[in-house]
Amino acid sequence: MKKQTAGREHLGAFAPKFAELNDDVLFGEVWSRESQLSAHDRSLITCSALLAMGAPQLKSHLTIAKENGVTKEEIVELITHLAFYAGWPKAWSAFSMAKEIFEK
Numbered sequence: 001m002k003k004q005t006a007g008r009e010h011l012g013a014f015a016p017k018f019a020e021l022n023d024d025v026l027f028g029e030v031w032s033r034e035s036q037l038s039a040h041d042r043s044l045i046t047c048s049a050l051l052a053m054g055a056p057q058l059k060s061h062l063t064i065a066k067e068n069g070v071t072k073e074e075i076v077e078l079i080t081h082l083a084f085y086a087g088w089p090k091a092w093s094a095f096s097m098a099k100e101i102f103e104k
Contacts, residue, residue, distance in 0.1 A: 004028065006060075039068040048078060051094045052086040059097045072102040 007022030031042060043065035050058040065075065075098045083091035 004031075040065075040070055043068045043070050044074065044078060047075070048082060051079065051082050051090055054086075054090050054093075058094060059101070062094075062098055062101045066101055072098075075102060 004023045004027030007019035008016075011019040011022075031039065037045075043061065046061050047058060047065055047070075049055075050061055062075065076095075079091050079094045079098060082094075
């Protein structure tokens with residue numbers, strides 16, 4: 001996985017500690033533990049959680065998921081499955097994001 005710098009780019013001057021934790025701990029230490037859980041699987045889990053919360057970060061994590069080898073078919077199945085647990089409107093929103101990302 002490439003080195004994450006989004007925290008520093010977007011919040012580094014405003015919230016430097018949060019940016020550091022985001023880039024170095026969450027994405028640096030946690031996401032790099034691939035012998036415990038692959039980046040592919042972490043992406044599926046993260047997208048599931050963000051969809052369930054209705055979090056706007058879902059869109060960027062769908063892009064990361066694609067980069068981590070998650071297929072369109074896997075995302076479609078994930079969203080379809082979660083529609084019944086997280087809510088139909090959230091699934092519609094997620095499908096709009098996923099369609100834009102996976103049809104590129």
